[in-house]
Amino acid sequence: MLRKRLCFITTVPMAVSAFLRLHIERLADDYDVFVISNYGTEPLPDDERVTYLNVPLAREISPLVDLKALFSLVGLFRRYRFDVVHSVTPKAGLLGMLAARLAGVPVRIHWFTGQVWVTRTGLGRFILKSADRLIAAAASHLLADSPSQRDFLVVERVCREGRIEVIGDGSICGVDGERFCPDPFARERVRDEHGIPADALVVLFLGRLNTDKGLREMAQAMVQLDGQFPDLHWLIAGPDEGGMVEHIRSVAGRLGERLHFQGFTREPEAYMAAADIFCLPSYREGFGSSVLEAAAAGVPSVATRIYGLTDAVEDGVSGLLVPPANVPELTVALRRLIEDGALRATMGEAARTRALLRFSRERVVGGLSDFYVRVFAQRRKA
Structure with missing residues (x-):
């Protein structure tokens, strides 16, 4: 029997390495796996079990580039006769699902990982939301990366319940509970690198630095806490987007040497281990993987009560949830964990147990493999 052909498509290669690598490794045992992304001038990954293809997919709206990419994808899908096209990220979803539909690919899967239009208004919101509706209409199967995101998409009529x-x-x-775990050696090393005393309390933000992550509110909260906790350190790791570092320095510069910027890091596990509290006051998240990584490292979180994060954090058990864009309540929640070391320890232990029990990589990777088996079995019966 010929092996079925699966094709993953993402806008940027980083999504492949960050989200799909283990899925691809597992599925390559049973299927011929292809990956399409915008590799640009960088060399394609060398993997004898996976075929990588370059298509110039633009992250932003670019009608001429997008139209050209759409036709390129239709041609590739017809040439390789894929049994499945599985898209992740919004632009790859829109172009990938439309091209797969036009090329007659029988199984078209899109995995929603968050909606950029949640924080938009007016025409911009309408256009981006309509794009998600078009993705849903063109796909044969839809996945969401959290139950609350699934419910949100149904309520917003992006797709019907049951789809x-x-x-x-x-x-x-x-x-990965072995990679993200309490690690006293990594904790000491990271703190030494940033000049943070071993007994200091560290609040960590790790992720892309932009307005949607709630960093403006977090900066204000940290300034308010500084007056009460003069030994509190704020460690920020992640790539700057839109001059956010400059804004944070202008608001929270009074922290002085207790304000630390790392930039992009390839070892987030070390920074999680170095922290006492993880904070993600985001306006929108599909799930909040960084919260899950902090939890596996035994670090409790303060996060916003939005879809996605309400699945990642069990309020009052593995962390605390606050309303988005609410500086007073964010400050109160952070103060509660700063003042109560026993509560931090209890929540940190509960967070790690919950993360490994419900969100282990083995469970999620195995779950997607089982999903494919079920989809193909249903098609054989149809």
């Missing part, structure tokens, strides 16, 4: 499902309890790739 979209979640693998396990959520998350697109789960968490």
Whole structure:
């Protein structure tokens, strides 16, 4: 029997390495796996079990580039006669699902990982939301990376109830409990690198630095806490987007040498281990993988009560949830964990147990493999 051909498509290669690598490794045992992304001038990954293809997919709206990419994808899909096209990220979803539909690909799967239009208004919101509706209409199967995101998409009429499902309890790739774990050596090393005393209390933000992550509110909260906790350190790791570092320095510069910027890091596990509290006051998240990684490292979180994060954090058990864009309540929640070391320890232990039990990589990767088996079995019966 010929092996079925699966094709993953993402806008940027980083999504492949961050979210799909383990899925691809597992599925390559049973299927011929292809990956399409915008590799540009960088060399394609060398993997004898996986075929990588370059298509110039633009992240932003670019009508001429997008139209050219659409036709390129239709041609590739017809040439390789894929049994499945599986898209992740919004632009790859829109172009990938439309091209797969036009090329007659029988199984077309899109995995929603968050909606950029949640924080938009007016025409911009309408256009981006309509794009998600078009993705849903062109796909044969839909996945969401959290139950609350699934429910949100149904309420917002992006898709009908029953058309979209979640693998396990959520998350697109789960968490590696061996990589993300309490690590006293990494904790000491990171603190030494940033000049943070071993007994200091550290609040960590790790992720892309932009307005949607709630960093403006977090900066104000940290300034308010500084007056009460003069030994508190704020460690920020992640790539700057839109001059956010400059803004944070202008608001929270009074922290002085207790304000630390790392930039992009390839070892987020070390920074999680160095922290006492993880904070993600985001306006929008599909799931909040960084919260899950902090949890696996035994670090409790303060996060916003939005879809996605309500699945990643069990309020009052593995962390605390606050309303988005609410500086007073964010400050109160952070103060509660700063003042109560016993509560931090209890929540940190509960967070790690919950992360490994419900969101392990083995469970999520196995869940997607089972999903494919079920989809193909249903097609054989049809």
